[in-house]
Amino acid sequence: MESSRACVLAALLGALLAVCASAQPLKCTATLKGWARLPSSAKAKVPHNAPSFFRTTGRFSGPGNRRNDTLGAFANCAAANPGRCTQYRIPFADQAVQGFSGIKTIRDSNGKPTDEFWVISDNGLGNKRNSIDSMLFFHRMKVDWKKQSFSREKSVFLYDKDRKVPFTLRNEETGNRFLSGADFDTESIQPIGDSVWIGDEFGPFLIEVSASSGRVRSFHETPNPNDTPGQPLVRSPDHDALQLPNPEAPMPAFNLKRSKGFEGMARWGNFLYPLLEGPLYVNGPNGSRMYEMHDGLEYLRILKFDTTTKTWVSGFSLKYPLDANGNAIGDFNMIDEAHGMVLERDNNEGEPSMACSPGAINASCWEAPARFKRAYLIDLSAADADGFVKKVAYVDLLDIKDPDGVSPVSKGGVLTFPFQTIEDIDVYDAEAQTIIVGNDNNFSGRTLGKADDNEVVALHVPGFFTGGQGCE
Numbered sequence: 001m002e003s004s005r006a007c008v009l010a011a012l013l014g015a016l017l018a019v020c021a022s023a024q025p026l027k028c029t030a031t032l033k034g035w036a037r038l039p040s041s042a043k044a045k046v047p048h049n050a051p052s053f054f055r056t057t058g059r060f061s062g063p064g065n066r067r068n069d070t071l072g073a074f075a076n077c078a079a080a081n082p083g084r085c086t087q088y089r090i091p092f093a094d095q096a097v098q099g100f101s102g103i104k105t106i107r108d109s110n111g112k113p114t115d116e117f118w119v120i121s122d123n124g125l126g127n128k129r130n131s132i133d134s135m136l137f138f139h140r141m142k143v144d145w146k147k148q149s150f151s152r153e154k155s156v157f158l159y160d161k162d163r164k165v166p167f168t169l170r171n172e173e174t175g176n177r178f179l180s181g182a183d184f185d186t187e188s189i190q191p192i193g194d195s196v197w198i199g200d201e202f203g204p205f206l207i208e209v210s211a212s213s214g215r216v217r218s219f220h221e222t223p224n225p226n227d228t229p230g231q232p233l234v235r236s237p238d239h240d241a242l243q244l245p246n247p248e249a250p251m252p253a254f255n256l257k258r259s260k261g262f263e264g265m266a267r268w269g270n271f272l273y274p275l276l277e278g279p280l281y282v283n284g285p286n287g288s289r290m291y292e293m294h295d296g297l298e299y300l301r302i303l304k305f306d307t308t309t310k311t312w313v314s315g316f317s318l319k320y321p322l323d324a325n326g327n328a329i330g331d332f333n334m335i336d337e338a339h340g341m342v343l344e345r346d347n348n349e350g351e352p353s354m355a356c357s358p359g360a361i362n363a364s365c366w367e368a369p370a371r372f373k374r375a376y377l378i379d380l381s382a383a384d385a386d387g388f389v390k391k392v393a394y395v396d397l398l399d400i401k402d403p404d405g406v407s408p409v410s411k412g413g414v415l416t417f418p419f420q421t422i423e424d425i426d427v428y429d430a431e432a433q434t435i436i437v438g439n440d441n442n443f444s445g446r447t448l449g450k451a452d453d454n455e456v457v458a459l460h461v462p463g464f465f466t467g468g469q470g471c472e
Contacts, residue, residue, distance in 0.1 A: 025376065026393040026463065026471035030400050032415050033434055034145040034458030035407035040088075040441060040451040042097040044155050046135060051174050054135050058090035058125060065129040076451065078444065081356075083363035086444060086451035090125075095135050097121065097152055098454050101263070101440050102189040102199075102331060103424035106140070113429050116153070117141045120189040120198065122440065124181035127259070128202070128238060131181025132170060137214065138189055138196065143456060148408075150456050158186070158198075158209055160216040165207075167240035179216075185238075187423070188265035188331070190272055192307050197265070199274050202238040204261025206274065206305060218310055222262075222274075224255065225301055225317035226282055231255055234280065255281045263423070264332030266340050271313070272305040275320060275332045275342070294388065298325045302332075302380075302389070318380060319388045327372065330423035330440075335464060338381035339392070341425050341435065346372040349420035349445040352398070364448060370418035373397040375425055375437060377464045393468035395461055397422060397437065407457070409446065415457070419445035424456070433462045 046054045059067050062074045072089035099121045106116040119141050124134025136158040143150050158179040160169060170182040184207070188199035191211055198207045206220040222234040235242065236256040245252065260278025267273065279298040284290035291298050300320040304313035320329070323344060330343035350366025361367045375395040382390040397417040402410040409415065417439065424438030438456040439445065446452045463471035 025391040026468045028393045028395050028461050028463035028471035030395040030459040030461045032400050032402040032406045032457060033460050035455065036143045036145060036148045036150040037453040037455050038098065038150040040098055040453050042152065043094040044097050045094055047157055049176060050135065050157070050178050051171060054095065054133055056091050056093060057095055057133050058092055059133050061090045061125050061130045081361050081367045084448060086449065088451050097139065099440050100438055100454055101187040101423045103426050103436065103438055104189060104191060105426050105428055105436065115143050118189055118191055119424065120186050122187055123185035128182050134181035136179040136181065136184060136186050145458070150454065156214040158214045158216065162216065164216045164219045166219065185259065187263045190265055190267040192267065192270065197272055197307065199262030199265040201259050201261030201263065201277070202236060204234060204236065204276065223312050225303065226280065228282065236261055264329050264342065266332045266334045268334045268337055270306065270308045272307060273302050273332065274305065275302050275329060276300050277328050294321065298322050299388070300329065317387060318383055319386065320378070321388055321391070323372065330421060331425045333426045335427055338379055339467065340378050340380060341464065342376045342378055343422055343425050344374050344376055345422055346370070347420060349418060351416065351418050354448070370398060373417055373422055377468060393463050393471045395459065400457070400459065428458055430465060432460070433465045434458050434460050435464060
């Protein structure tokens with residue numbers, strides 16, 4: 001009897017442990033199937049009908065963001081490690097292609113991958129003040145896995161000739177009113193029909209443009225998912241409606257960190273699912289203000305937009321829980337109607353094995369090497385009563401298996417993706433259980449003293465297509 005009772009208790013305990021273990025995301029093995037690169041030096045010529053001002057980029061990237069028209073006037077160095085510089089100097093001629101912040105696989109009529117992709121470049125050099133002479137555009141790219149090349153086929157520049165944007169643009173009185181990095185920070189892309197929908201970080205806003213010409217078709221503010229009196233919209237400090245008051249007046253109300261708008265935006269059917277990169281700032285206990293948290297951890301909001309009616313879906317808001325406060329997301333795309341992939345990262349860059357010693361930051365080490373770079377599989381249909389999506393499984397992008405030596409930069413059969421901003425993820429070939437991941441290089445992350453290329457990798461991750469089955 002005692003033996004039988006012990007067996008029953010052991011079985012119950014085992015079942016309980018299994019349930020607890022399954023509540024944690026499973027780690028999936030990712031095996032490298034393809035690696036390609038776009039040289040960091042890739043440039044695009046501006047359209048013939050664009051202002052000549054755009055034929056030089058980076059005039060305002062020097063001290064105090066003060067103008068300097070001399071090509072190559074400034075070294076391209078890390079703010080936190082001034083001795084760590086790349087081979088490039090700023091300003092430079094033409095427009096830099098690099099800085100991909102969103103990707104969508106282009107498929108044939110049978111749904112098969114064509115080895116072509118839509119990608120979008122971000123606002124330019126990082127913020128409104130230093131990106132005045134950066135144009136906004138998206139690109140059609142082609143990968144050749146054998147040649148390991150990622151090449152640009154065409155670029156589509158954004159412009160607002162019909163004055164759909166309700167505020168003054170930097171190029172307000174020019175012929176076509178081309179958009180610049182002083183107007184928007186374009187971070188996510190979704191083609192639907194003959195339109196391309198773009199998620200912006202400055203507002204945050206949604207922008208619809210022509211897929212063929214880049215002409216703005218519609219513009220949309222972001223509703224506040226919280227019922228906060230006096231704050232019907234989500235607004236970052238870069239929202240166009242905000243301005244600093246006189247010293248004796250209260251500060252204007254905003255409820256989102258700078259550069260924390262729509263970094264990722266998934267699509268299923270005619271619906272878009274924009275995902276904020278940062279938590280909302282809300283009313284806390286006893287009149288305090290705080291970032292949205294659950295059990296001490298910040299979370300992000302997923303909203304829903306109907307592209308048929310061009311309206312937000314009222315009352316819809318899911319929550320994405322971050323692994324650590326201060327983490328950010330890089331991209332978001334769907335696998336099927338219920339499951340999506342989210343890139344989550346820390347703000348670090350560089351190989352962990354080359355970390356600087358305490359108090360000895362110099363050009364030969366990384367002052368804050370990469371620690372957390374993951375691609376998560378999430379289940380939207382399994383959201384709990386509070387609206388939190390379920391993190392089912394993940395891939396560690398600092399531990400990509402490369403047993404066949406596919407990448408020339410792998411070491412010991414492992415490829416790391418140690419970039420600060422990994423901002424591109426999508427299903428590449430569902431039949432082959434393969435996803436594609438790419439970096440927004442920000443000119444550094446892999447090699448000290450060198451501007452890194454934009455890399456894209458094809459990863460075989462069976463667990464992402466089986467709901468985590470086969471992952472540990």
